[in-house]
Amino acid sequence: MHKKWKSCLAATIMLAAPLALGWNQTKASGSDLTEIVLRAGNQIVKVNGKEEVLEAAPGLIGNTTYVPLRFIGTQFGADVQWLQEEKSVIYQTSEVKIQLWTNPKRAIVNGKEITLETPLINKQGRTMVPLRFVSENLGVKVAFDQATKEVTLTSGEISSSSVYADGDYTATGKYGGLPSSITVTVTLDDDVITAVKVTPHATNPTSLDFQRSFADAVPAVVVGKRIDEVKVGRLAGSSGTPDGFNAAIGQIKEQARTGRTTSK
DSSP, rough: OOOOOOOOOOOOOOSSSOOOOOSSOOOOOOTTTTEEEETOOOEEEEEEEEEEEEEEEOOEEETTTEHHHHHHHTTOEEEEEEEEETTEEEOOSSOEEEEEEEEEEEEEEEEEHHHHHHOOOEETTTEEHHHHHHHHHHTTEEEEEETTTTTEEEESSOOOOSSOOOEEEEEEEETTTTEEEEEEEEEETTTTTEEEEEEEOOHHHHHHHHHHHHHHHHHHHHTTTTTOOOOOOSTTTTTSHHHHHHHHHHHHHHHHHHHHOOOO
């Protein structure tokens, strides 16, 4: 099992075509690169403190952030190959091989298949990949500054140790005055949530609709994130269900520290 899942983030960049890089200036060498700073809506990014201009500004798509398929790979030292017939991209370094498709929603990382909520997309003729997923698997630390809305990608100095045991974990989170509850099951791999399922328990039709809508929406928000970074706010019109979800995640973290797989 590889140890290349790392920290997480938010933001998007666009590229003119799958085989174009989109830089107006010379890009940094992947082996020398230490930091990239970018922000949605701004064509200017900083590479090791030096400003570079992208052909298209970053942009946020739903709850997922994307980058042009070649940008993230080449900037962090990966070989990038676009397979036109398969509509697939391969990133490869000496330690990791990542392949993603536009359809089906899946990826393969070092031979291990992963179901994605956010596959490759085509945005106005530009092929883009989910930033968090690709970055973490390339060993890149990703951080989002809520105040400035800046995303910082940093290579190197990333711990390979996991805090939580890999596996499937289940817990029931309660919320509200009644109380209401949902059951949450997650799969952890190197501290990262690779799958999530929410089971509603509401009997009131309105509450059940909120829980079901939340269950449908939450995978796109949390899959690919490190569990320590997961805290869901209002989602799919529900402000209460996220409280139950966050409570269940807290229980799951306690379970995973000791490798237990069921809540009490």
